[in-house]
Amino acid sequence: MNAAIIFILLMCLMLTGMPISISLGLTVLSFLFMFTQVPLESVALKLFTGIEKFEIMAIPFFILAGNFLTHGGVARRMIKFATSMVGHWYGGLGLAGVLACALFAAVSGSSPATVVAIGSILMPAMLKAGFPNRFGAGVITTSGALGILIPPSIVMVMYSVATNTSVGALFMAGVIPGIGLACVLGGVTWYRARKFDYPRMKKATLGERWTAFRESVWGLLLIVVVMGGIYSGMFTPTEAAAMSAVYAFFVAVFVYKDLSMKDVARVLLNSANMSAMLLYIITNAVLFSFIMTNENIPQALADWMLGHGLGMIAFLLAVNVILLLAGNFMEPSSIVLIFAPILFPVAMKLGIDPVHFGILMVVNMEVGMCHPPVGLNLYVASGITKMGITELTIAVWPWLLSMLAFLVVVTYVPIISTWLPRTLGMM
DSSP states (O other): HHHHHHHHHHHHHHHHHHOHHHEEEEEHHHHHHHHHHOOOHHHHHHHHHHHHGGGGGGGHHHHHHHHHHHHTTHHHHHHHHHHHHTTTTTTTHHHHHHHHHHHHHHOOOHHHHHHHHHHHHHHHHHHHHHHOOOHHHOOOOOOOHGTTSSSSSSHHHHHHHHTTTTTTHHHTTTHHHHHHHHHHHHHHHHHHHHHTOOOOOOOOOHHHHHHHHHHHHHHHHHIIIIHHHHHHSOOOHHHHHHHHHHHHHHHIIIIIIOHHHHHHHHHHHHHHHHEEEEEEHHHHHHHHHHHHHHHTTTHHHHHHHHHOOOOHHHHHHHHHHHHHHHTTTTHHHHHHHHHHHHHHHHHHHTTTTTHHHHHHHHHHHHHHHTTTTOOOHHHHHHHHHHHHHHHHHHHHHHHHHHHHHHHHHHHHHHHHHHHHHHTTTOO
8 A cells, every 4th residue: 555655656746747856755755744653863864874875976976987088089089990990891880880889888887978979970970971860860879878788887886876786796797788789789780781781981901990099099998997997806886986087087188188177167067967966866766765665565565476476587577567668757867766676675585686687677778768758868869860759769660679689688598697797706
């Protein structure tokens, strides 16, 4: 009964068009005052302890690093390097887009930032080369989603905060699925380019490839700084985030000189605004999680499922359906912070690995970012391509189907997610 009241309150507030973060906060406060005798002191204490976690500090640092790289010329250099490597294949510029998105995802941690940084440069080049608008839009919109799967990932940090799972293990777990999904999207791009005989570029010489690599190497080294530092134990994921922000500032301002010191203040302000928004969502999500736990809702759900004989396969299928439906209305941060505290205890009772469950949730978020009505990547790509949401949805359909097929594989083959962190001794 209490669970129904909580979700009815939340849905009613969301249907009014109220932001998710405020809807969560008002739902919690309304339920506290009207249906419980929980002392406000304990709520305040939970709120304080919930957001003092060291891992949360990684979020503003990764956002800052991503903004320095987005406003700097790192994306342009990565596209040039990717084009020199795969531009001569069928759909060369499209394949370069997938590769550039994968590389930029490994330094930014954000899908919308990846779509903006790569798409705003690559889309005009693809149109000029003779590619249809829909083909380019499909490639960029779906490949940009790699930003939350290939580490570092802000969404993974949020899952870690919500479930107390190791951020380092999650980052390493995202490497193989991230590369796998990039290959799947690249395969669809190549197949469609070959089928419709889209343009190919002249094969780059070894000298041209070396030049392109040398120009982009400062951006690519950030991958080594973050992942190498975490794997070697030199610093924690949060310290890696701080290092990446300092490194990105140094590269953008002093190495590539794409940003002047006057631009730095604007980047800092944009990053602060974005960080404040996400931290406000986390604050309200902590309260929501507290209410759910206090009312024993996750435990009751787990007992009900086990009592009705629903095993791991049925539960994982239900999780995928729930998260894909949630992706119709909410963006990834909100979905993770609302559903992880509810579904995670059930997953643990069924013996599902917490790291595998985290990657499963992130892949669901990726699919959700590419389908309407609230697919964040669709709206970002719409601004770049000047295409309507309906037309863009038709454009991404072939890639979206391949992402759904990849989701099924990741869901039921956990070793894809767990092999690397287990091999590295992080699990």
